[in-house]
């Protein structure tokens with residue numbers, strides 16, 4: 001076959017790959033000039049995305065396991081049955097093609113506009129990196145492949161999963177499950193359910209959550225903590241779209257979309273041998289990686305406003321005014337607990353608030369408790385303060401009120417990433433009032 005290249009000397013592989021690339025590499029473990037394991041390491045460090053299959057004799061199984069830890073896609077024990085060989089290579093090629101497609105799509109989408117803004121209404125953000133993620137999510141929403149959502153704790157993984165579910169427009173439910181701390185029995189029972197009498201205390205049949213998610217979305221949180229045996233079961237579910245309730249020999253089929261999330265580094269898990277590489281590759285065809293709050297500080301003032309409104313409403317208080325230097329304090333803090341941590345700080349501050357300007361003390365206390373140094377802030381440092389010379393010193397003639405209003409609306413929409421709900425919040429008007437203004441402007445423009 002023209003597109004298969006056989007090399008006699010393993011040492012020429014890296015040069016060859018640099019010249020022509022490769023969609024998949026099949027490596028023998030025992031070779032005269034260089035060992036397969038050594039070559040695998042070189043290949044993975046230079047070209048981590050090329051899938052590598054390892055061929056091994058049965059007495060070399062330990063080395064094959066080492067190869068998997070080094071990132072091999074799969075291993076085949078010699079003598080290799082031709083059909084098994086073809087299907088393994090095909091599988092590797094398919095996954096590789098899918099990954100390339102997703103990368104291209106991801107790059108392309110970073111320039112487009114959102115089609116279903118309302119699916120993201122619960123996610124308060126004006127960050128471009130988040131808007132880029134939203135566009136990517138819209139592109140993959142209809143795919144049947146699972147989606148891996150990663151991000152630090154409290155960065156909003158569950159909200160992203162809910163938005164993906166909204167985007168699919170499916171009639172079924174969004175069913176979240178936290179799999180951390182579930183041993184394999186509990187995992188199987190929770191997910192797949194059981195038949196009456198499947199074990200001594202199973203007095204009644206129980207439907208698994210995968211059944212409840214029919215026609216909808218099953219969201220498995222903390223997937224990085226899943227036991228090895230449960231990982232195998234999940235892989236089987238993803239591959240065959242079938243599962244067995246405990247005590248049943250008859251498989252059931254599912255059409256539920258599977259989303260998974262973790263704050264762990266699954267690649268590191270794969271290298272340490274705690275996370276199966278076949279499952280990783282299956283899960284990571286679509287990957288949404290949420291940036292931590294400290295890498296999108298522009299969201300902090302927005303989130304602060306949002307949580308102040310929510311907390312005040314919930315506690316039946318008048319929304320307190322935050323001192324301008326509070327934003328400076330928060331933007332200087334690293335937020336290891338991300339948005340959940342900011343939310344908790346705001347709730348605490350509003351609960352303690354007696355009236356007037358919001359006190360900074362509870363925020364300072366929380367930062368101090370986290371062990372981080374409390375940034376020193378002064379009123380003058382505030383990022384929101386206009387210059388003492390006034391806003392319009394650079395402009396010779398003042399804009400009209402109408403022009404100013406249009407400019408403010410445009411700026412709010414830009415900062416809110418075109419989310420009308422957020423922009424309206426910034427402008428201090430209702431969403432429908434903003435919508436009306438935007439519509440009138442469009443109509444006036446169309447008429448002229």
Ligand SMILES: Nc1ncnc2c1ncn2[C@@H]1O[C@H](COP(=O)(O)OP(=O)(O)OP(=O)(O)O)[C@@H](O)[C@H]1O
Pocket residue numbers: 122123124125151152153154155156157158159160221262263339340343
């Ligand atoms: N962009 C956002 N806008 C508004 N609220 C947010 C945003 N991101 C997160 N939150 C809120 O922060 C809290 C934590 O979010 P979420 O539970 O989705 O995080 P997570 O990444 O799944 O956390 P964990 O890793 O602990 O499972 C929730 O109350 C959520 O509603």
